[in-house]
Amino acid sequence: MRQALPAATRPSVTANTVPPEPIGPAIHIDLDLLASRIAEKLHAAQQVAGQ
Numbered sequence: 001m002r003q004a005l006p007a008a009t010r011p012s013v014t015a016n017t018v019p020p021e022p023i024g025p026a027i028h029i030d031l032d033l034l035a036s037r038i039a040e041k042l043h044a045a046q047q048v049a050g051q
Helices: 031-050
Strands: none
């Protein structure tokens, strides 16, 4: 079974690019949070499948 990595060793993704003009509503996504949520869902699904 895979263990979650401590926060200090998890990969982090950042983006510093900004379009020159607003092209529509801004959508801000915290990719680290998204990856953590996906990992939690996968872990929960594996536990249910293993029962």
